[in-house]
Amino acid sequence: xxxxxxxxxxxxxxxxxxxxxxxxxxxxxxxxxxxxxxxxxxxxxxxxxxxxxxxxxxxxxxxxxxxxxxxxxxxxxxxxxxxxxxxxxxxxxxxxxxxxxxxxxxxxxxxxxxxxxxxxxxxxxxxxxxxxxxxxxxxxxxxxxxxxxxxxxxxxxxxxxxxxxxxxxxxxxxxxxxxxxxxxxxxxxxxxxxxxxxxxxxxxxxxxxxxxxxxxxxxxxxxxxxxxxxxxxxxxxxxxxxxxxxxxxxxxxxxxxxxx
Amino acid sequence: xxxxxxxxxxxxxxxxxxxxxxxxxxxxxxxxxxxxxxxxxxxxxxxxxxxxxxxxxxxxxxxxxxxxxxxxxxxxxxxxxxxxxxxxxxxxxxxxxxxxxxxxxxxxxxxxxxxxxxxxxxxxxxxxxxxxxxxxxxxxxxxxxxxxxxxxxxxxxxxxxxxxxxxxxxxxxxxxxxxxxxxxxxxxxxxxxxxxxxxxxxxxxxxxxxxxxxxxxxxxxxxxxxxxxxxxxxxxxxxxxxxxxxxxxxxxxxxxxxxxxxxxxxxxxxxxxxxxxxxxxxxxxxxxxxxxxxxxxxxxxxxxxxxxxxxxxxxxxxxxxxxxxxxxxxxxxxxxxxxxxxxxxxxxxxxxxxxxxxxxxxxxx
Numbered sequence: 001x002x003x004x005x006x007x008x009x010x011x012x013x014x015x016x017x018x019x020x021x022x023x024x025x026x027x028x029x030x031x032x033x034x035x036x037x038x039x040x041x042x043x044x045x046x047x048x049x050x051x052x053x054x055x056x057x058x059x060x061x062x063x064x065x066x067x068x069x070x071x072x073x074x075x076x077x078x079x080x081x082x083x084x085x086x087x088x089x090x091x092x093x094x095x096x097x098x099x100x101x102x103x104x105x106x107x108x109x110x111x112x113x114x115x116x117x118x119x120x121x122x123x124x125x126x127x128x129x130x131x132x133x134x135x136x137x138x139x140x141x142x143x144x145x146x147x148x149x150x151x152x153x154x155x156x157x158x159x160x161x162x163x164x165x166x167x168x169x170x171x172x173x174x175x176x177x178x179x180x181x182x183x184x185x186x187x188x189x190x191x192x193x194x195x196x197x198x199x200x201x202x203x204x205x206x207x208x209x210x211x212x213x214x215x216x217x218x219x220x221x222x223x224x225x226x227x228x229x230x231x232x233x234x235x236x237x238x239x240x241x242x243x244x245x246x247x248x249x250x251x252x253x254x255x256x257x258x259x260x
Numbered sequence: 261x262x263x264x265x266x267x268x269x270x271x272x273x274x275x276x277x278x279x280x281x282x283x284x285x286x287x288x289x290x291x292x293x294x295x296x297x298x299x300x301x302x303x304x305x306x307x308x309x310x311x312x313x314x315x316x317x318x319x320x321x322x323x324x325x326x327x328x329x330x331x332x333x334x335x336x337x338x339x340x341x342x343x344x345x346x347x348x349x350x351x352x353x354x355x356x357x358x359x360x361x362x363x364x365x366x367x368x369x370x371x372x373x374x375x376x377x378x379x380x381x382x383x384x385x386x387x388x389x390x391x392x393x394x395x396x397x398x399x400x401x402x403x404x405x406x407x408x409x410x411x412x413x414x415x416x417x418x419x420x421x422x423x424x425x426x427x428x429x430x431x432x433x434x435x436x437x438x439x440x441x442x443x444x445x446x447x448x449x450x451x452x453x454x455x456x457x458x459x460x461x462x463x464x465x466x467x468x469x470x471x472x473x474x475x476x477x478x479x480x481x482x483x484x485x486x487x488x489x490x491x492x493x494x495x496x497x498x499x500x501x502x503x504x505x506x507x508x509x510x511x512x513x514x515x516x517x518x519x520x521x522x523x524x525x526x527x528x529x530x531x532x533x534x535x536x537x538x539x540x541x542x543x544x545x546x547x548x549x550x551x552x553x554x555x556x557x558x559x560x561x562x563x564x565x566x567x568x569x570x571x572x573x574x575x576x577x578x579x580x581x582x583x584x585x586x587x588x589x590x591x592x593x594x595x596x597x598x599x600x601x602x603x604x605x606x607x608x609x610x611x612x613x614x615x616x617x618x619x620x621x622x623x624x625x
Contacts, residue, residue, distance in 0.1 A: 052518055074521065078520025085515055085518070087512070092560075094566070095564075103519070105504060108504065111501070
């Protein structure tokens with residue numbers, strides 16, 4: 001049997017009476033770039049939060065390197081999974097460097113300070129995300145795009161094999177959207193980090209992901225290469241929307257144009 | 261040595277960071293020295309005219325271990341009594357209260373991510389007050405661990421209230437912060453109105469009750485210092501051990517979880533420890549407001565939000581501030597005593613407003 005870095009088995013999830021996830025089965029392959037798409041309320045964020053153990057998942061539904069995630073300590077999980085949440089606002093005046101250094105938390109003992117090695121890792125993560133030049137600036141004085149990149153650097157400094165992103169680019173302008181997506185792709189390709197990202201923009205999902213997971217009413221409607229998932233019929237079914245699909249002439253990936 | 265310990269905790273680092281750390285180390289050492297000097301200095305202040313040198317002699321001559329090395333001929337037993345049995349316990353009690361309230365203030369503000377949180381926010385003070393009032397009107401006498409029954413009842417009232425608030429807020433394995441704060445506020449109002457009712461029916465004890473709720477350390481004794489020390493120092497050390505968790509929680513609970521922090525467990529431990537510390541301080545001094553709200557803010561504005569630095573500095577600054585305020589409380593209009601709670605606000609607020617004004621352009625926290 002193949003060893004998956006992450007496997008989800010029959011995951012159900014409800015908030016009080018409302019059923020959000022309804023039997024999700026999923027095997028994530030190492031080093032691939034996954035995008036989770038789907039209309040609002042389809043359970044994208046809930047799925048991601050279950051994977052990251054932000055919500056407490058049910059026993060024997062999520063397996064991290066074939067171990068039940070509920071049997072692992074938070075610290076252990078944080079050494080394998082890093083996540084960038086939807087809301088990255090910080091009200092307190094930590095410097096950008098302090099924030100990135102916090103990515104080393106899962107590796108440090110209670111009274112242990114960050115070593116030179118930890119500082120080096122943080123520095124590399126910041127250089128990679130082009131945030132090193134404002135390392136001494138206060139996090140709450142940065143622009144949304146800058147802050148997003150700092151939080152990304154923190155996740156990179158966590159040195160995990162799995163990176164979860166919850167709508168990482170929805171608050172950014174176009175130029176920063178592309179910049180962040182490129183950065184994630186680079187991380188994914190050069191360091192074999194498995195990426196699972198919730199994305200709203202179907203075209204960006206199509207461009208950057210190896211596999212798209214289309215969620216609809218709490219279960220997986222389709223999971224495959226973008227060109228197989230993003231079809232007229234599927235989008236009609238999930239989003240109730242008529243679209244025209246063309247091929248991006250540069251990348252041959254599908255490009256979606258809503259028919260208005 | 262203190263500098264070394266500090267550097268170890270904060271970690272080694274490149275020049276820039278190193279600079280910052282040795283700076284904090286020296287600053288901490290400086291503050292510690294200042295605090296030592298302050299203790300000696302304010303012990304000379306008061307109605308009885310005792311010189312600084314005499315005061316130093318009396319104190320040093322009483323420290324076990326050191327008093328073998330010096331022998332002072334000192335023959336004013338009144339002075340010894342005033343310094344050793346009246347002023348010093350007060351000074352040390354103020355110090356401990358300042359440390360306890362500031363440390364808990366920092367903890368609550370960090371944990372709740374709420375700048376308005378202070379040590380009394382979970383209903384502790386009104387619970388303590390109700391306990392104390394019951395002891396007063398019931399005329400319950402006797403002592404326990406060197407504490408008066410009023411103090412003991414206040415301690416129990418404070419702990420009981422936090423316990424109730426905690427169980428109201430608890431949902432499954434979690435303690436949602438907003439529910440916790442609301443439950444604290446609501447219960448506070450309930451208990452306060454009970455106290456008002458009691459006061460109406462017991463007008464003859466109104467003054468006693470009112471004075472207690474205003475907070476004072478005028479009746480300080482070494483036994484109280486001894487009682488409070490393990491709570492405040494032990495509690496502060498445990499809280500300090502959770503500095504990194506508190507830092508993570510400032511980023512939000514989700515981020516803290518993804519950094520490997522067990523948020524719910526941390527919250528529970530910090531809540532329990534903090535409540536015990538506040539209950540202990542309230543039981544010896546009554547309700548002293550302001551310190552636990554403002555000192556954490558003021559120190560955060562000066563040195564930043566990192567709890568590994570913020571906690572120890574708040575402790576020292578809070579301790580010094582309380583000593584300063586209590587000294588004013590006893591020397592401003594002798595022989596009358598001003599409740600120290602009034603002084604803390606009277607002198608703290610203008611300074612805080614000044615800090616606010618100065619940093620208006622920046623983001624405040």
